[in-house]
Amino acid sequence: MLALRFSLPQAVARPTRMVERNTMVYRHSFMVIFSGFFEPLFYLFSMGFGVGALVGSVALTDGRSVPYAVFVAPALLASSAMNGAIYETSNNFFYKLKYAKLYDAVISTPMSLGDVARGEILWALLRGSLYVVGFLAVIAVLGLGGLGLISSPLGILAFPAAMVVGFGFAGAGMAATTFVRKWQDFDFLQLAIMPMFLFSGTFYPITAYPPALQVFVECTPLYRGVHLIRALTTGTPDVWIAADVIYLIAMGLIGLWIVGKRLHRLLLA
Amino acid sequence: MAAGRAPVVARRGPGGMMSSPSLRQFEHDMLVFRRRWHSYLLSGISQPVLYLLSMGIGLGFYVNKNGGLPGGVPYLEYVAPALLVTQAMMAAAFESAWPIMGKIVWDKTYQAALNTPIGATNLLVGDLMWIAFRAVLLSVLFFAVIVAFGAVSSPLALLAIPVAVITAMSFAAPIVAFTATQKSDQPFNMLFRFGITPLFLFSGTFFPIENLPLFIQPLAWVTPLYHGVALARSLSLGRIDPLVDLIHVAVLAGFVIVGIVAARITFRRRLEV
Amino acid sequence: MVIGPPGPPGTACAGPFSGNTVPAAHRRYHRGVSETISPVDSAIHARGLTKRFGAFTAVDGVDFDVAPGEAFGFLGPNGAGKTSTMRMIGTVSPVTAGTLTVFGLDPAHNGPRIRSRVGVVPQADTLDNELSVLENLLIYGRYFGLSWAESRRRAVELLDFVQLTERSGDQVEPLSGGMKRRLVIARALINDPEMLLLDEPTTGLDPQARHLLWDRLYRLKQRGVTLCLTTHYMDEAEQLCDRLVVMDKAKIVAEGSPRQLIEQYVTREVLELRFNRDEGDDGAADDTSQLDGQLDGLAERFEQLPDRLLVYTADGDATAAAAFERGLRPASVLVRRSTLEDVFLRLTGRSLIE
Ligand SMILES: Nc1ncnc2c1ncn2[C@@H]1O[C@H](COP(=O)(O)OP(=O)(O)OP(=O)(O)O)[C@@H](O)[C@H]1O
Ligand SMILES: [Mg+2]
Numbered sequence: 005m006l007a008l009r010f011s012l013p014q015a016v017a018r019p020t021r022m023v024e025r026n027t028m029v030y031r032h033s034f035m036v037i038f039s040g041f042f043e044p045l046f047y048l049f050s051m052g053f054g055v056g057a058l059v060g061s062v063a064l065t066d067g068r069s070v071p072y073a074v075f076v077a078p079a080l081l082a083s084s085a086m087n088g089a090i091y092e093t094s095n096n097f098f099y100k101l102k103y104a105k106l107y108d109a110v111i112s113t114p115m116s117l118g119d120v121a122r123g124e125i126l127w128a129l130l131r132g133s134l135y136v137v138g139f140l141a142v143i144a145v146l147g148l149g150g151l152g153l154i155s156s157p158l159g160i161l162a163f164p165a166a167m168v169v170g171f172g173f174a175g176a177g178m179a180a181t182t183f184v185r186k187w188q189d190f191d192f193l194q195l196a197i198m199p200m201f202l203f204s205g206t207f208y209p210i211t212a213y214p215p216a217l218q219v220f221v222e223c224t225p226l227y228r229g230v231h232l233i234r235a236l237t238t239g240t241p242d243v244w245i246a247a248d249v250i251y252l253i254a255m256g257l258i259g260l261w262i263v264g265k266r267l268h269r270l271l272l273a
Numbered sequence: 274m275a276a277g278r279a280p281v282v283a284r285r286g287p288g289g290m291m292s293s294p295s296l297r298q299f300e301h302d303m304l305v306f307r308r309r310w311h312s313y314l315l316s317g318i319s320q321p322v323l324y325l326l327s328m329g330i331g332l333g334f335y336v337n338k339n340g341g342l343p344g345g346v347p348y349l350e351y352v353a354p355a356l357l358v359t360q361a362m363m364a365a366a367f368e369s370a371w372p373i374m375g376k377i378v379w380d381k382t383y384q385a386a387l388n389t390p391i392g393a394t395n396l397l398v399g400d401l402m403w404i405a406f407r408a409v410l411l412s413v414l415f416f417a418v419i420v421a422f423g424a425v426s427s428p429l430a431l432l433a434i435p436v437a438v439i440t441a442m443s444f445a446a447p448i449v450a451f452t453a454t455q456k457s458d459q460p461f462n463m464l465f466r467f468g469i470t471p472l473f474l475f476s477g478t479f480f481p482i483e484n485l486p487l488f489i490q491p492l493a494w495v496t497p498l499y500h501g502v503a504l505a506r507s508l509s510l511g512r513i514d515p516l517v518d519l520i521h522v523a524v525l526a527g528f529v530i531v532g533i534v535a536a537r538i539t540f541r542r543r544l545e546v
Numbered sequence: 547m548v549i550g551p552p553g554p555p556g557t558a559c560a561g562p563f564s565g566n567t568v569p570a571a572h573r574r575y576h577r578g579v580s581e582t583i584s585p586v587d588s589a590i591h592a593r594g595l596t597k598r599f600g601a602f603t604a605v606d607g608v609d610f611d612v613a614p615g616e617a618f619g620f621l622g623p624n625g626a627g628k629t630s631t632m633r634m635i636g637t638v639s640p641v642t643a644g645t646l647t648v649f650g651l652d653p654a655h656n657g658p659r660i661r662s663r664v665g666v667v668p669q670a671d672t673l674d675n676e677l678s679v680l681e682n683l684l685i686y687g688r689y690f691g692l693s694w695a696e697s698r699r700r701a702v703e704l705l706d707f708v709q710l711t712e713r714s715g716d717q718v719e720p721l722s723g724g725m726k727r728r729l730v731i732a733r734a735l736i737n738d739p740e741m742l743l744l745d746e747p748t749t750g751l752d753p754q755a756r757h758l759l760w761d762r763l764y765r766l767k768q769r770g771v772t773l774c775l776t777t778h779y780m781d782e783a784e785q786l787c788d789r790l791v792v793m794d795k796a797k798i799v800a801e802g803s804p805r806q807l808i809e810q811y812v813t814r815e816v817l818e819l820r821f822n823r824d825e826g827d828d829g830a831a832d833d834t835s836q837l838d839g840q841l842d843g844l845a846e847r848f849e850q851l852p853d854r855l856l857v858y859t860a861d862g863d864a865t866a867a868a869a870f871e872r873g874l875r876p877a878s879v880l881v882r883r884s885t886l887e888d889v890f891l892r893l894t895g896r897s898l899i900e
Contacts, residue, residue: 014658014691025685029676033459039466050474055332057484058348060339109672111638113689113737114658188309191316198320202327208335272640273599 018115022123023130037131040091041138044084048142051207052076052153062209066240070155077153078237079206081139081162082229085169086197088132093177094193097124098184107271117267121260125174132170136163156239165236165249169229172252175259176225182266200226225255294391298399299406301386306403317411321360322418328352328479329424342481346510353424354509355478357415358437358501361408365441366469368404369448370461376400377453383544393544397536401445408441409434427511436508436525440501443525444469446532453539472498477506497528589614589741589772590635594644597630604630606796607644614740617763617773619783621886622793623894628776629669631793632745635774636666649740662690665734669745669776671726673718679729680705680714683736690737697736704732707762723750731759735766742766744775748782760785780886794894804886811892812884813846815862819855819869819876844868849891856888 030037052073059072100106107120115123140163143153154162180193204210204227210218221227232248235241306313333348342351376382376396383396412434419425448464455461475485476498482490493499504521507513590612597605605627612618620628633639634646637653637660646653648660674682680701687697705711708728713721721729727750734742742763748756763786767773777783783790784804792800792807800807841848841857845865849856859865862881869876 017691018689021685021688024688025674025677028681028685036459036462039463042466043470046471046474050479054475054480054484055336058336058339058342058480059332062335104675105670105672106674108638108668109674109686110689112636112661112664112666112668113686114662114691115689116658188312191312194316195319198323202323203331207327208332212331212334272638 014114018119019123019126021115022110022120023127026124026127037134040088040131041135043087044080044135044139045142047080047083048073048077048139051080059208064238064240065235065242068238068240070238073151074153074155074238075209075234076207077143078162078234079204079230081136081166081237082169082226082233083201083206084135084139085132085166086173086200086226086229088135089128089170089172089174090177090193090197092128092131093124093174094181094184094190097178098181098187098190100124101181101270107267111271117271118264121178121263121267125171125178125256125260128174128178129167129170132174133163133167136166136170154237156237158235158239158241159237161236162233165229165233168249168252169233171256172225172229172259173255175256175263177259179259179262179266182263182270200224205230225252228252294389294395295398295402297391298386298396299402300399301382302400302403303406306407313407314411314414317360317364317407318414318418320363321356321415325349325353325356325418325422325424329356329422349422349424350426350510351506352479353419353422354430354433354505355502357412357419357433357509358440358505359473359476359478359498360415361412361437361441362444362498362501363469363473364411365404365408365445366448366465368407369445370452370464371458373400373449373452374455374458374461377543378456387544393540394537396544397449397533397540401442401449401533401536404445404449405438405442408438408445412437412441425509427509429511429513430509432508433505436501436505439522439525439529440497440505443497443501443528443532446529446536448532450532450536450539453536453543472496477502497525500524588612588647589616589649590618590774591647591650592645595631595634595641595646596643597627597634597639598642603796605634608791608793608796608798610791610798610801612772612774614772615767615770617767617775617786617788619787619790620774620776620793621778621780621783621790621890622776626793626894627796628793629745632743632774632776636664636743637661662737663740665737665739665742667730667734667742667744667747669749671730673726673729673733675717675719677718678714679710679716679718679721682718682729683733686733687736692737700736700738701732704735707735708732709758724752724755727751728755728759731762739771741772741774744773746776746778748777748779756782780890784886792890792893799893800889807889808884808886812888813858814860814884815858816882816884816888817845817857817859817862817865817869818878818880818882819857819874820853820878821855822877841869844872847892849888849895851891856891858884858888 056072056076061069062072062075063069064075107117110120111117146153177193184190184193204221204224206226210221210227213221222231228248228251232245232252235245235248329349329352333352336342336348341348383393386396387393416431416434419430451460451464475489476482476493476496478498482493482499485493500521504518504525507518588611590610592611593609594607595605595609596603596607608627608631610618620631622628630639634641634653635648637648637657641653649663651660653660674685677685683701683704684694684697687700688694692700702711702714705714708731710725710728710732713725718726718729727747731744731747734744744763747763748759751759760782763773767786773786775786787804789801789803790807791798800811802810845857845859847858849858857865857869866879866881
């Protein structure tokens with residue numbers, strides 16, 4: 005007990021206990037985590053290079069033309085951050101909340117509901133960061149081999165930007181999950197995620213859309229994430245990237261707030 | 274989940290592979306389907322349709338602008354038959370993994386059925402029929418969507434439906450065989466991560482495999498999805514090459530037959546102990 | 547003011563944490579009074595404590611105090627409100643109305659501080675099925691802020707304490723119901739709590755395991771740990787509890803030590819009479835109700851159970867003889883001392899004659 009006095013403040017230390025718990029679980033099956041790293045890479049090679057050969061080059065917002073792979077790589081990074089956050093906060097969180105009744109036991113300890121929520125979000129972000137780092141490492145290696153996919157020094161900020169994207173979706177995903185009653189309900193979540201992945205300017209510029217549709221797409225969170233990361237890796241920052249960051253962080257915080265309210269209802273009857 | 278009720282006892286004993294006990298298992302699956310068809314169809318059809326819109330039309334706009342594909346095929350017409358095959362393959366691969374695992378391990382539906390005159394082979398055939406049925410249903414639906422988008426240019430395209438179903442079964446049979454040897458669903462994550470997803474992305478679905486590095490191309494030739502996609506595309510575009518197409522058919526049929534034989538063995542080993 | 551164990555502190559060294567020479571509650575005293583907010587003379591103090599779920603009242607204005615180091619029991623039929631009360635004490639269920647303090651602290655504002663000093667055995671096992679037996683204890687220790695080394699040391703000791711050492715590497719799911727229960731109990735002790743909240747701790751345990759647990763709980767009590775438990779086993783309540791309350795329909799209907807309750811609510815002895823009945827008949831109710839007249843004045847109170855009639859009397863043998871004189875011919879006769887079970891039936895059942 006004494007040792008605690010010198011360690012992290014409890015408000016910070018307690019959420020990390022959820023991370024420890026999840027790490028313990030995955031120690032036995034780390035391949036499950038490790039394998040997630042390949043999915044964005046498969047998409048990068050298939051879309052960036054395979055389809056890229058068919059598309060040729062794409063015009064950026066500043067009028068420059070870049071190879072398709074340069075265009076699509078940041079979008080895949082953003083999508084990967086989104087998918088990682090959603091996967092961890094939907095199915096996995098739901099299982100722990102409703103089936104394993106994990107948190108019923110956790111809240112009999114000094115851990116609070118807030119600790120649980122923050123801890124699980126932190127875990128989702130840490131897991132997501134593994135994939136982001138891996139993806140960026142592969143891009144760096146390709147860069148050394150002459151296939152530069154990052155054309156601006158601002159690209160260094162792609163990592164924190166991807167974390168912001170992950171935070172936004174982790175908060176929102178977790179909030180959505182607290183309303184889920186049965187597994188089939190996740191079909192509806194997929195019905196939101198899949199179109200965002202396919203239509204948010206990920207694979208082609210949204211200038212192809214009619215103006216009204218463009219405005220609509222610009223309001224979706226993944227579009228903001230793609231816009232943010234692409235602006236950084238291609239060196240085309242505009243004032244809107246501030247809006248991107250605010251939008252995503254606000255989404256994460258509002259999500260967390262809803263999670264707090266909902267867990268209160270679900271666990272503290 | 275599945276009610277775990279054994280299918281109605283058949284009057285005859287377990288006969289040949291297509292005997293009436295096999296139909297019982299199929300009927301059992303249909304009963305479950307009747308309760309949940311909307312969710313099956315929704316998740317089965319929404320994904321390929323969204324890909325068709327995004328890739329075929331959205332991305333296609335840029336591909337076509339850039340000069341398009343060799344032979345001047347519009348990108349939508351190039352991608353549509355490939356998506357027809359891959360969606361059937363994906364659904365069948367999924368159905369052969371988790372739900373079958375559920376019937377063996379979690380819900381033990383098979384054990385209940387085996388207390389009746391139904392045998393392991395009947396269960397296998399019944400469930401493969403069910404997976405094929407679902408592949409037919411989804412393929413017909415998606416084909417209608419493709420036609421509505423004007424993405425087919427030959428009446429031969431209708432034959433792409435059976436091609437999609439055979440391709441689906443060329444995955445279903447071996448995966449079912451594999452499922453019957455597993456204790457938990459963990460390997461499925463690997464199977465999808467390192468098998469199904471890469472195949473979806475690299476079997477000529479979105480770009481010709483000639484764009485792949487030379488050393489990878491032979492890998493594509495030994496996977497059933499490549500042959501299914503190539504065959505469906507040649508029919509849909511009306512560009513038949515009899516010899517090549519026959520090879521495609523032979524490879525697909527080979528996977529189905531070997532898969533069924535293997536599954537028959539693993540099913541009996543697992544269930545008839 | 548000393549919040550020490552009632553007995554001499556020296557008696558307390560042979561517990562599961564034999565490494566700790568000072569009992570838990572005693573150590574707290576040494577740490578200083580700065581931790582306590584208001585004068586603590588009750589471990590738990592409840593006045594007008596109420597819990598409502600929507601319009602339904604599960605706990606209806608109950609008053610009780612639990613002294614530090616005391617073993618306090620809640621008895622009552624299913625749905626009486628025992629678990630609801632325990633959950634409020636464990637600060638995982640907000641109080642609807644009334645006062646509740648635990649260690650002098652308000653659960654609404656000091657949840658984490660209270661929980662860090664309490665060990666909980668919930669009515670339904672809530673083990674972490676994704677972790678092994680040992681890992682369940684390890685991570686629980688971490689939730690309490692123990693270091694890994696300390697958590698491991700205690701986990702190993704506790705597994706020994708509940709005799710699960712051989713299963714420490716196994717997954718939790720395949721354990722038997724009783725083993726899971728023992729693991730939950732071990733888990734509740736990982737923070738070396740000052741107070742244990744045990745909601746039907748021995749349900750599902752075999753007799754050996756029950757006696758083992760009683761022994762362990764007794765030793766913890768000797769070391770000054772406050773015990774607060776619910777049970778449906780009257781022998782358990784008699785064995786373990788210094789004091790108990792009987793709850794019925796959300797209210798406390800009696801309070802006292804087991805002996806006091808027996809003295810207050812039932813006679814010294816009970817005469818149990820069984821009558822043969824025709825299977826074709828409508829049932830025991832008709833059968834025994836015909837006896838009404840014959841029994842009048844025979845004893846001060848009767849309790850009719852589905853299978854037998856209980857006659858409360860100071861002298862069972864004399865009453866049995868009197869019954870025979872009146873021409874009653876029961877199939878079997880048994881005279882025994884009154885137990886807590888009789889109190890329970892009296893207070894929560896329906897009596898033939900009040
Ligand atoms: N979360 C809840 N929502 C609504 N009603 C509840 C809830 N929890 C308990 N109740 C109700 O409160 C009443 C008291 O329940 P409680 O669990 O406290 O009983 P108990 O005395 O522990 O019974 P048992 O001996 O069966 O465990 C019951 O009628 C129960 O249905
Ligand atoms: Mg209870």
